[in-house]
Amino acid sequence: MEKREELYAGKAKSVFKTDDPDRFVLVFRDDTSAFDGEKKEQLNRKGMVNNKFNAFVMEKLEAAGVPTHFEGLLSSTESLVKKLDMIPVECVVRNISAGSLCRRLGVEEGQELNPPTYELFLKDDALHDPMVNESLAVSFGWATADELARMKELTYKVNDVLKTLFDDAGMLLVDYKLEFGRSGGDIVLGDEFSPDGCRIWDKETRKKMDKDRFRQGLGSVIETYEEVGARLGIEFD
Template sequence: MNVNELKFIYEGKAKKLFEYENNVLIYYKDDVTAFNGEKKDNLIGKGKINKKISVFMFELMEKNNVKTHFIKDIDETTFLAKKVEIMPLEVIVRNYTAGSFCKRYGIEKGKKLKMPLVEFSLKNDDLGDPMISDDAIIALDICSKKDLEHIKNEALKINNILNNYFKQFDILLVDFKVEFGKNNNEILLADEISPDTCRFWDKNTMESLDKDVYREGKGDLVDTYTALIRRINL
């Protein structure tokens, strides 16, 4: 399908959205960014891999009673999704210490947390997606208390599903970021679930199998993602 013949809606760092029969086509680009866009490249094949993983993950969520915006797969780079109004929150679930969490609290990398931790950041590139507390979210009327509790519960449910899936391949789910949107007042998991938005480590070597390879200049990102999908039998 030629997405360029469709009505353009929005372009993000890694995806483009187009209108299609009252829904949206989500097209995955080969672009990769880090550090709020300070580092960026175009890596051939990266979009296809992330789309393939995201489709699989959305289907996995649906099978486990997590409602998503996913409708159906279209081709190598696009899938059809319900049109949602994205809530301006990034929902982060952490199982191990890594990334900005270590810097924020002066904690060593790789420490397993006593329980999964749900955090929120305000989805705002100009502000650098700052962390925001539950009370601030409610006080600023970004989200109702009821909806926020629902999102938290869904995020923890997603964490459990992903942990159970990846542990069979000796892969640790370190942390991940998800987004939610509303469609006819129903909250749906949206955006993507991929190595761009998750941290995966090899259980035995603690080697990164995600975008940290690009962030830290530790290897070829497309090769890393390709090895990951082969490992999980996609």
């Protein structure tokens, strides 16, 4: 497999073509951004930490029956993935209230949500990822009703797998965002799962162990990501 030209550079990852038209290389960079790119910083080791974190989680999910685009680690900061036809809708599950939910509804952070909530957002930085729903997604042709049903099913399945995984390691999976794409008629989990795209709190102290450390200027961002990884048994360089 040969890495070819860059296809796309996102805020924290870049996608490169390969000599195989059905496979891409994902490069996890040290760039960190929040608030739709308004706050930006380079955090040493972040690319490596998120690449290894994502590989660990994707392998757990695949083993539990969630189809993912992840094919394998290529280096400290690179992974091989399947090419997907991405669906521009982000799926968010929340087990505990935090973030935009609290701002939108004026509710307190830290309330248990039972059952966990499910929200859809349109992936559009210029519009600040507005909240949408299934009806809008179908009418605008972003995804079919069947595809949306499968995305919901898989997003909740991820919750079953990861809530237990984090709980066993002394942490709470507060919420997370997933992105899906199409591959050969199937809905497949794409993008990444790392502390950049979820909220994780210590079970006892409720210490924030995710990107809120960066968003809220709490410090020790990557050290804390590595602590989460170490508790899960992930080996970093």
